[in-house]
Amino acid sequence: MTVAMSTDSGFGSGNDEGAISDVLNGFALTSGLRRRKRGKRRDEPDDDGRDATGEPDSREAPSSSPAEPTDVVWPGEEDHDRSWTGEEQFVSAEPIPVEPVAPPSAAEETGFVRPYAITGGRTKANYPLELETLISTRDAAVLPVPDQLEHQVIMEECRTPRSVAEIAAVLQVPLGVARVLISDAADTGLVTVHRTVAGSENAEAHFMLMERVLSGLRRL
Amino acid sequence: MDSVGFKAPRQAAPQTMTSAKIVVAGGFGAGKTTFVGSVSEIVPLTTEAMMTDASTGIDDTAATPNKSTTTVAMDFGRVSLDEDLILYLFGTPGQERFWFMWDDLVRGAIGAVVLADTRRLADSFAPIDFFEDRGLPYIVGVNTFDGVLQHDLNDVREALSIDESIPLVRCDARQRESTKQTLITMVEYAMQQWLAVRGAAAPKPVG
Numbered sequence A: 001m002t003v004a005m006s007t008d009s010g011f012g013s014g015n016d017e018g019a020i021s022d023v024l025n026g027f028a029l030t031s032g033l034r035r036r037k038r039g040k041r042r043d044e045p046d047d048d049g050r051d052a053t054g055e056p057d058s059r060e061a062p063s064s065s066p067a068e069p070t071d072v073v074w075p076g077e078e079d080h081d082r083s084w085t086g087e088e089q090f091v092s093a094e095p096i097p098v099e100p101v102a103p104p105s106a107a108e109e110t111g112f113v114r115p116y117a118i119t120g121g122r123t124k125a126n127y128p129l130e131l132e133t134l135i136s137t138r139d140a141a142v143l144p145v146p147d148q149l150e151h152q153v154i155m156e157e158c159r160t161p162r163s164v165a166e167i168a169a170v171l172q173v174p175l176g177v178a179r180v181l182i183s184d185a186a187d188t189g190l191v192t193v194h195r196t197v198a199g200s201e202n203a204e205a206h207f208m209l210m211e212r213v214l215s216g217l218r219r220l
Numbered sequence B: 001m002d003s004v005g006f007k008a009p010r011q012a013a014p015q016t017m018t019s020a021k022i023v024v025a026g027g028f029g030a031g032k033t034t035f036v037g038s039v040s041e042i043v044p045l046t047t048e049a050m051m052t053d054a055s056t057g058i059d060d061t062a063a064t065p066n067k068s069t070t071t072v073a074m075d076f077g078r079v080s081l082d083e084d085l086i087l088y089l090f091g092t093p094g095q096e097r098f099w100f101m102w103d104d105l106v107r108g109a110i111g112a113v114v115l116a117d118t119r120r121l122a123d124s125f126a127p128i129d130f131f132e133d134r135g136l137p138y139i140v141g142v143n144t145f146d147g148v149l150q151h152d153l154n155d156v157r158e159a160l161s162i163d164e165s166i167p168l169v170r171c172d173a174r175q176r177e178s179t180k181q182t183l184i185t186m187v188e189y190a191m192q193q194w195l196a197v198r199g200a201a202a203p204k205p206v207g
Helices: A002-015 A019-043 A050-067 A073-086 A088-093 A149-157 A164-171 A175-187 A203-219 B032-039 B096-106 B118-134 B153-160 B176-198
Strands: A134-137 A191-193 B018-026 B048-050 B069-071 B075-082 B085-091 B111-116 B138-143 B168-171
Touching: A134 A149, A134 A175, A149 A164, A149 A175, A164 A175, A164 B075, A175 A191, A203 B018, A203 B075, A203 B085, A203 B176, B018 B032, B018 B096, B018 B118, B018 B176, B032 B075, B032 B085, B032 B111, B032 B176, B096 B118, B111 B118, B111 B176, B118 B138, B118 B153, B138 B153, B138 B176, B153 B168, B168 B176
Parallel strands: B018 B085, B018 B111, B111 B138, B138 B168
Antiparallel strands: A134 A191, B048 B069, B075 B085
């Protein structure tokens, strides 16, 4: 605690100017409070009701920090944290109304969306979607309005047939994510999945395909 | 009256499209991206990242000092061969830490072209082993950087210790015609292989 106190004073004298550090201060204020409260609860089971709202956030914050070693917010925040644990006594003696600090913007907090969050965590596709499997958008007249941005991109992209790999590249998502999104789009009737001639399953068709590719290459 | 002039914006018949896939493999800096790009009708969709300090000590750049980027994920190009036939060329991920993607790459592929850089032949061993293990037909293209073939092709074959039946061709990855010929050689070889393995059981194509 004494260490924390000393960092606090050092911080307060040097760093409290500038809009960015103000924001960081505000951010640190809440998280510091929440952490304090969680720590307090371990010691004293009877706590006020506000703790319940603070709890999920305080659990979320540390878990996301290791994923972003380069994020500038977190290292700074650690310093602030220590400083605000220093203020702990003051806060607990006379609870300041925690000013509604605007939650950090999505970009600031996470930096990116984890890929499979787009698919709701699902990893399985309902269709055999190879890298080269072609997808084309169905007749737009009978389509419901797609409610997911990715589906709109897929529909736009596949007006001329596009491969799974191309769709993944356009969406800038990993292949597995693209497969689930395409599968969903096909289930909803937005797109058609063309049949892929897989080598082992239909050897004769595979040979015919090779013949066609060969003559096609020669014509190039 | 109410239907006069109304035409449903639907195609007469849903067109069936077919696609095929050829894998382009080779070591780091062997020219895979150039090879794909020389024949692709689209700018190859690549996930290339500038090679930074992060790759120092991981990617060996001693033999290709001028190379400033490396493919960190697969890149691929598209060649429309017919109205309803599209060929995709997939470059393999340049580093062995991306091996997990190779199963996707080889499944259903016609075959593979292994681009060999004679300055670092050993880089070709891993892809060759992989394709032999999976039974995927492959040929070796010795990329002649700057148009100069540094070694006799027979020496290269011996150094790679590949069977005499496997085509070994020289190619210039920058030249569309050279790339095209290499691909033709590959598909021809794949068809020969197919006939050798299954020919007896398969019915002859009509015509």
